[in-house]
Amino acid sequence: MPKAVEHFIHTINAAVKNKKPIYIRGGNSKYFYGGQLTSQTYEILDAAAYSGIVNYEPSELIITARAGTRLSDLEATLSEHHQMLAFEPPHFDENATLGGCIATGLSGPRRAYTGAVRDFVLGVRMLDGKGDDLHFGGQVMKNVAGYDVSRLVTGAMGTLGVLLEVSLKVLPLPSMEITLGMQMTKPEAIDKMHHWASKPLPISATCFYNDHLFVRLSGAESAVHAARLKLGGEEIKQAKSFWQSIREHTHPFFHSGTRLWRLSLKSSTPKLSLPGEQLLEWGGALRWLASDENLNENTIRAQAEAAGGHATLFSGNKSSAQIFHPLTSYMMTLHKRLKQKFDPAGIFNPGRMYPEY
Structure with missing residues (x-):
């Protein structure tokens, strides 16, 4: 197991033991988006430390990369093979990472015509709130049985776990x-x-x-x-x-x-x-x-x-407003149940989506 992943697991276990929240960040390019952490004291887990392309098959239109990989590096590699991330993700900073892209779930101008971020996520590898190394989805474009957790964590603002690797479908550049x-x-x-x-x-x-x-x-x-x-x-x-x-x-x-x-x-x-x-x-x-x-x-x-x-x-200025649209009581109950399953100690990014968790 890579040392960076071992360090992440150690950080998670220590946070659970000490009841101290963790702020997961990559390039920190989208810190302004979402709510601020509800705790004044927290540990920073620097996901940018785990970077690099794991596997890329241009002929298969699939790429797998670590969450700390910079979007600019990922897109440069794809461009060499005349391919692209079709959802056109915003960077907001040269240090923007793949993990931040998936965690925020933001898409650019092409989204309405080719699909959103989650439409291109084939699989993820992540650490949950117990430090377990989990794999969901895969590296093929086909339907799979069970819950589509890889799409569930897309846009979850890091509240469900620490992303390690992401497999994405890519598309050819238009002629x-x-x-x-x-x-x-x-x-x-x-x-x-x-x-x-x-x-x-x-x-x-x-x-x-x-x-x-x-x-x-x-x-x-x-x-x-x-x-x-x-x-x-x-x-x-x-x-x-x-x-x-x-x-x-x-x-x-x-x-x-x-x-x-x-x-x-x-x-x-x-x-x-x-x-x-x-x-x-x-x-x-x-x-x-x-x-x-x-x-x-x-x-x-x-x-x-x-x-x-x-x-x-x-x-x-977000001091006097709720960030995301209020959920119905039923939907909030579902959110809390998911949070409890993936992060039973409630240590991951508390307050980034809703103050309640």
């Missing part, structure tokens, strides 16, 4: 990509994106902001050219840097308020009447809201619920 820009109102953009979603178009990203709709087309040259003629608009130069600014939140919009809300809704939801700047992604299903602290969180969540969705306080 051609262009981005089109069109000027229109928000209601027009929502109607357009909803209409396009039912058509066989090679759309890989959409973004609406400040009366401009941007559409990225990816795929075979013939399909991209045909879609360009059908959709119209002007081709955008420096498109790669534009989509990177959306993915990495370096676009000016993401700094236009004191709080950034992430609203997941039905794509056909009409324009929301909330004060503050808004930016739409994922065909209208993801709506970012940059607001000030005076906008009541209950107002935001009420509109999100009315649209069949939910709202998350993504970044900004």
Whole structure:
């Protein structure tokens, strides 16, 4: 067993014995996301110490890497073989790791058209709250019997265990990509994106902001050219840097308020009447809201619920608001039962998802 894993197990056992929480971190690039640890004193488990690609079969479109592997290194290796992480994960920092990517479950602009993080997770290796080395899923793209724990830990914010290794399905890079820009109102953009979603178009990203709709087309040259003629608009130069600014939140919009809300809704939801700047992604299903602290969180969540969705306080001052959308009592009971099974002593990242655990 690698020394890093032995150290992790020792840290877990000591934390259980001393009843001291553990903060699991990789590159620490997404520390701002989620709740703060409820305990003032905790041990830091540095998952970045366990890194490297374990297995990569380009012809099989599968890669397995340790959780501490930097996303930039992983993507560089895939790029050499003209492949990619199709869910286009945000980094937010050059030290972002695969473990942090899976733990937060965040996807980028391509998510609505190729799938979310959990759709590409084939298997994981992890340590639970007793220090047991567990394996779930596998390294093949097939259905398996039993609970799909590898997808369950995706987006769990490290509250269920310490990720050690992750196996992912990857996809080939598209042979051609262009981005089109069109000027229109928000209601027009929502109607357009909803209409396009039912058509066989090679759309890989959409973004609406400040009366401009941007559409990225990816795929075979013939399909991209045909879609360009059908959709119209002007081709955008420096498109790669534009989509990177959306993915990495370096676009000016993401700094236009004191709080950034992430609203997941039905794509056909009409324009929301909330004060503050808004930016739409994922065909209208993801709506970012940059607001000030005076906008009541209950107002935001009420509109999100009315649209069949939910709202998350993504970044900004979180001292007076709940981060993730409140769960029903039934769902909270399920969450607590899962937490008890994987982390009976409650040492992993307490408070990162909900204050209750």
